[in-house]
Amino acid sequence: MGTMSEVVTSRPPTFEKKSSTSQAALHDKQRQTEAAQSKEKYDVHIESQLQPVEGFGPYFKLIPASGQVKELQTIIRDRNTSRSDFKFYADRLIRLVVEEGLNQLPYSDCTITTPTGCQYQGLQFVKGNCGVSIVRSGEAMEQGLRSCCRSIRLGKILVESDLETHEARVVYAKFPDDISQRKVLLMYPIMSSGNTVIKAVNVLQEHAVAEENIILLNLFSTPAAARTITTVFPKMHILTSEVHPVAPNHFGQKYFGTD
Amino acid sequence: MSGRFKQDPPSSASSDSGGEETATRQMEDEESTTDIGEMEGSHPTSPRPPSAGPHPQTPTQGALRSPRSRRQRTTSQSQPSRSREPILRGRRRTIYTAGRPPWYDCQGQLVEPFVIGVCGGSASGKTTVARKIIEELDVPWVTLLSLDSFYKVLSEKQHEEAARNEYNFDHPDAFDFELVAKTLLRLKEGKKVEVPIYNFVTHRRETKTKTMYGANVIIFEGILAFYSPDVLKLLDMKVFVDTDSDERLVRRLQRDIAERGRELDGVLKQYFKFVKPAFDYYIAPSMVHADIIVPRGGENEVAINLIAQNVMTQLQQRGFKLREKLANANFGIARPNSLHLLPSTPQIRGLHTFIRNKDTPRDEFIFYSKRLIRLVIEHALTLLPFTQDVTVETPQGIPYEGKRIATEKICGVSILRAGETMENALCEVLKDVRIGKILIQTNLDTGEPELYYLRLPKDIKDYHIFLMDATVATGAAAIMAIRVLLDHEVTEEHISLCSLLMTEQGVHNIAYAFPKVRIVTTAVDPCVNEKFYIVPGIGNFGDRYFGTEPSDQ
Numbered sequence: 167m168g169t170m171s172e173v174v175t176s177r178p179p180t181f182e183k184k185s186s187t188s189q190a191a192l193h194d195k196q197r198q199t200e201a202a203q204s205k206e207k208y209d210v211h212i213e214s215q216l217q218p219v220e221g222f223g224p225y226f227k228l229i230p231a232s233g234q235v236k237e238l239q240t241i242i243r244d245r246n247t248s249r250s251d252f253k254f255y256a257d258r259l260i261r262l263v264v265e266e267g268l269n270q271l272p273y274s275d276c277t278i279t280t281p282t283g284c285q286y287q288g289l290q291f292v293k294g295n296c297g298v299s300i301v302r303s304g305e306a307m308e309q310g311l312r313s314c315c316r317s318i319r320l321g322k323i324l325v326e327s328d329l330e331t332h333e334a335r336v337v338y339a340k341f342p343d344d345i346s347q348r349k350v351l352l353m354y355p356i357m358s359s360g361n362t363v364i365k366a367v368n369v370l371q372e373h374a375v376a377e378e379n380i381i382l383l384n385l386f387s388t389p390a391a392a393r394t395i396t397t398v399f400p401k402m403h404i405l406t407s408e409v410h411p412v413a414p415n416h417f418g419q420k421y422f423g424t425d
Numbered sequence: 426m427s428g429r430f431k432q433d434p435p436s437s438a439s440s441d442s443g444g445e446e447t448a449t450r451q452m453e454d455e456e457s458t459t460d461i462g463e464m465e466g467s468h469p470t471s472p473r474p475p476s477a478g479p480h481p482q483t484p485t486q487g488a489l490r491s492p493r494s495r496r497q498r499t500t501s502q503s504q505p506s507r508s509r510e511p512i513l514r515g516r517r518r519t520i521y522t523a524g525r526p527p528w529y530d531c532q533g534q535l536v537e538p539f540v541i542g543v544c545g546g547s548a549s550g551k552t553t554v555a556r557k558i559i560e561e562l563d564v565p566w567v568t569l570l571s572l573d574s575f576y577k578v579l580s581e582k583q584h585e586e587a588a589r590n591e592y593n594f595d596h597p598d599a600f601d602f603e604l605v606a607k608t609l610l611r612l613k614e615g616k617k618v619e620v621p622i623y624n625f626v627t628h629r630r631e632t633k634t635k636t637m638y639g640a641n642v643i644i645f646e647g648i649l650a651f652y653s654p655d656v657l658k659l660l661d662m663k664v665f666v667d668t669d670s671d672e673r674l675v676r677r678l679q680r681d682i683a684e685r686g687r688e689l690d691g692v693l694k695q696y697f698k699f700v701k702p703a704f705d706y707y708i709a710p711s712m713v714h715a716d717i718i719v720p721r722g723g724e725n726e727v728a729i730n731l732i733a734q735n736v737m738t739q740l741q742q743r744g745f746k747l748r749e750k751l752a753n754a755n756f757g758i759a760r761p762n763s764l765h766l767l768p769s770t771p772q773i774r775g776l777h778t779f780i781r782n783k784d785t786p787r788d789e790f791i792f793y794s795k796r797l798i799r800l801v802i803e804h805a806l807t808l809l810p811f812t813q814d815v816t817v818e819t820p821q822g823i824p825y826e827g828k829r830i831a832t833e834k835i836c837g838v839s840i841l842r843a844g845e846t847m848e849n850a851l852c853e854v855l856k857d858v859r860i861g862k863i864l865i866q867t868n869l870d871t872g873e874p875e876l877y878y879l880r881l882p883k884d885i886k887d888y889h890i891f892l893m894d895a896t897v898a899t900g901a902a903a904i905m906a907i908r909v910l911l912d913h914e915v916t917e918e919h920i921s922l923c924s925l926l927m928t929e930q931g932v933h934n935i936a937y938a939f940p941k942v943r944i945v946t947t948a949v950d951p952c953v954n955e956k957f958y959i960v961p962g963i964g965n966f967g968d969r970y971f972g973t974e975p976s977d978q
Contacts, residue, residue, distance in 0.1 A: 232807035240827025244817035248536060251856075258803075258854055265800060269770045278782040281964025288778025289771060314796060406957050416820040 197210075223396045225386060226404045229266045235259070235407060239386075243414050252420050259385055259407060260310035260355070267351055267383045267405050268314060271295055296342050300325060300354040300366050303418030307353040307383060321345065323366045334365040346374035352382045358413035360391035364398055377401045388413050435701055483925075532720040538568075538613055539658055539739055540643045541732075544650035544711060545666030546704045547595070550722025554666050559644070559724055561733030562740075568612065568637055572647020574620050575601045575608075576603045579628035590695055595648065595703030597858035605645075609659045612643055617912055641740065641947045648703070651711035661739070664732060665715035670704070674728055709971060760949075761936030767804050767947045773797065777948055781963050790969050791939055794895075797947055798850040805891060805921045805945040806854060809835075833918065836888035838881065840906050843895035843967035851891060861885065862910060865902040867957070874901045886914040892922045895966040897946070900931035900938075900952045907939050917941040925966070928952055928959050 218224050229235065238259040241247050247255075261327045268291075297311045298321040308320055321341035327334045340350065350370060354363055363382065370380060377399050384406040390407055395402070419425035541558065545551045559567050579587060586592040593599060603622070613617045619634035640971055651657055651665070667785050674696060682690045712718060719728040760766075767773055779785050779793040815827045831891040838844075838861040848860050864878035882888065890910055903922055910920060919944040922935065928950050935944060950959045958964065968974045 230807075233830075234803070234807040234809075236828040237830055238824065240815065240817055240829065243819045243827065245826045246818065247818045254856060259801070262803060265772060265796075269772050271771070273771050273775060276778065278778055279785075280781045280959050281783040281969070282958050282962045284961030286778065286781045286961045288781065289774050290778060291775050293772070296547040316792065410825075411823050412819065412823045412825070414819065414821065 176355065178296055188268060209294060219392070222392045222404075223400055225400070226392060226396050226406075228360045228409070229263055229407050231403065235262065238262075239408055242385075242417070249420060249423055255308065256355075256385075256417070256421055260274060263383050263385060263405060263407055264307065264310040264314055264351075267374055267381055270381050270403050270405070271349055275362075290382065294347060295349045295351065296321060296345060297351045297353060298323060298366075298370065299343075300352070300362060301338070302364075302422065303355050304353040306418070306421045307355060311351060311353065311383075319348075321350075323369055325362045325365045327361070334361045336365055336369050339369050341370075341373055346380070347369070348375075350380045352380050354382065355385040356413050356415060356417045357387040357391035357395070359388075360394040363391075363395055367402065369401055378403075381405065386410065386413050386417070432937055440590055454818070484536070508929075514538055538615070538641060538643045540609065540613060540645060540661045541736070542650045542660035542663045543644060543646040543666060544648070544708070544715070544833045545668065545722070546670070546673050546708050547700050548680065549666045549671045551666050553723030554642045554664065554719055554729065555646055557726075557729045558664075558732055558736070559642070561729055562642065562736055567641065568696055570608070570620065570637070570643060570644045570645045572600060572605065572645070572650060572911070574623055575605050577601050578621045578630055585629050592690060593699045593703070595699045595707075597649055597652050597707055598651075600647075600649060606653060606655035607654060609643070609645060612637065613659060614906075615912055616914075635827070642736065649711070651714045652707060657714055660734065662732070662940065663714055663716045665712050665718045667712070667718050667720050670701075674743050694800075701933060724894055755791040761932065761940070761944075762941060763936050763942060764932050764944045764946070764949075765804065765808055766949060767800060769948070773800065773947055774802075777926075781961065783964065787969065787972050793923065794846065794966075794970065795850065798847045800854065801923050801925060801945055802850045802854055802891070803849070805923045805943070806898065807947065808921065808943055809889060832889055833889065834888045836861060836882055836885060837891045837893060838863060838906070840892070840894040840902055841878070842971065844893040846894040846895055846966070846970050851893070859888075863906050865905055867902075874905050876905055876909065881910075881913060885910070886916070888915065888920065890915055892920055894922070894924050895926070895970070896959055896963060897922070897924045897927040897931040897935070898957050898959050899928070900934035903931070903935055904938050907935070907942055912941075913925075926950060926959060926963055 219226050219228055238255050241251060241255040242259065254267055272292045273289045274292060278286050278288055280286050295315070296319040297308065297315075299305045299308050301322055301324040305322070311318060311320075319342045322338070323336060324338035325334050326337050352363070352366065352370070354366070357363055363384075367377070367382075369378060378401040380399075381403040382395075382405065384404065385408070387404075387406045387409050388411055388420065389409055391413075392404075392406075395404065416425060439871070450719065462800060536945055541555070543551045543555050545554075552596045555569065576594070581886040583592050585595075605631070608618050608620060618637050618937055620637050622631040622633060622635055622933070623629075624631050645656075650660075651663060657663070659830075677696065677700070678689070678692060681687045682689060717728065717732060719725050723729075776793050776797045779799065780790055785793075810831045813831045814823045814826065815829045816826050819825050836859045837848055837855075839848050841862055845862070851858055851860070854920060859882045861881035862878070863881075865874050865876055867873070868875050892903070892906055892910070894906070903924075907917075907920060907922070911917060915941055918941045920939070920941075922945065924944075926948050927946045930952065932944060932949055934944075950962055954960050963969070965974070
């Protein structure tokens, strides 16, 4: 830890005062002192920007709110948005949620050498993750995940609600064989009751996936669904962009153009 | 048609003779040889100044260009000569004529150009003097403005007179001095100017104009350079070239008859009817305004030496050696408020680990840097004002209180080459976004940044600009690019500088020079090494991304 490169927000810059000394000498000195300095002084403190949402437990988090995110949500909810715009901006919001979701994955420290011959104290994500989308609207998020992790394994679950009983039941599920050993990024953009997600998590649990190894990536959730899910699965990580009483249920229809 | 030929010594008249001509002709200075091969070697994108590009010409450049076999001036001489030669080897040094070195000090503030006015009778050797001054000066960038460009547009009747050699091109009324003063003033402020290109065949201004910027030194030359009081006020130094009238007549005769194939009678008639009276009435009396009178024109080495020394003294107070100064500038500890560093999340550090690793294959380097770029752009977008509240109809029938972006006008400007890698990400988040480009290269000899190429949307001043460069070391290139944008009247608050990696120095230099520019980056490294690479850094981002690393590595 603590090569010169760890310039995170909280680190006091210490080198510019010496900038008049020769760069090479400075360089060597840094390398020598780097080990000593690092541990105690410059331990990288990576803190997530995500804040838990009050009332839904410690693992239910929102991506950082900004005017920008709000605009994306506005466009997605607007009934007058054209399909092309809808898909474009939905993909952007998905990408933001996916990027934040990846931050929840485990990593380990490592040191690499840069082309200038210096050491950089970086980190490496632990292998053994996979994505699982809930058919159909969850599949809209697969591309966003694949844009970040090119070769990630993807499982699928098809949950249908029975037209008569309104009960969700699993029709189809296909996962990587060793899913129980993996962290699972479960993708489902809209939660209005939460029933579909509960069914899907149940299936994952049947495949021996631990609750705490599931990260649910979601765009819009109702407070009711948030409450239900965090009650049933208190240890599951949940990431969403907005909790709002009205869920934009047209998402899948409009994204895939079947409205 | 007297004025048409009277004031261009052979060295400058060739500047307009059409870029297609390739036959070279050794002009009076046997020292000047062109050497573009070396220049091209050091600059991946070899500068080819387009006719409307920001490439002011030095008068010396004109001297290198090939005249047509029949010398026939068709346009004014401060027109861009679509030159093939970006540099010129002088006796002692190299004069760069294509790239634009910094024209502001290390705080990003404009350095007022030094304006030299050169006046003198027709064929007195004004351009030779101007050129020798430039050679004496150790100044890399010079703009030559010629009074020729400012001839008034002729009416139908005057046009006919001109055809019969009966229009007086030597009279002050033939020039638009108001425009001269306006142009010089803007050049002095470092602003972009559109200099008219005068067509001597149609006696009209061409629809195209020549774009010029203020330089370290601006030389304004012309027979009536000291005529207008408004123009006089703008000249920092006034040089009058006083050549004996017999000698000037001889030169004119030689030039017009031998080189332009005109008749002796016509030339003499023109001389006595217009050229000589104009000299006696308007040009010679303006000598009183001169600070220095140079007898014998260009041969007068002593006078030129004195002038150059004086100019140098003035210029030395005006911050050159920009990048070195930037690298060594000392700043306080606190990070400026205009710096918006992305939160150092595991993803961002993980992406940095990939792209900083020298062993990362290009395929992965591209993929992971693209991801990082996307995050920077998204973050920069969140910093724009999104103040506009709107209520939209939803398919669920319940109105939704949302927000819309306050400005539609966002434009990306990438600093070639590494900045181009970020364009795609901008297009991915903003539909149909406009993209401008700026090419800034480091001059390998001086280590200074130089401006080579510029394409920006016309109404760029109304836009929010995302200025993109992958890495910012000393900030020299970014400061130059910001300066260019400001010269195009972009509002400083409307500029966001987006990059993947910066140095402490770069951040401070830019924030100090332009406190209102938003700086968005994913990491800040402590310093640069002696090659101006960031350490620990990423290496040469452009080379790694485009796969143009030197083969010995």
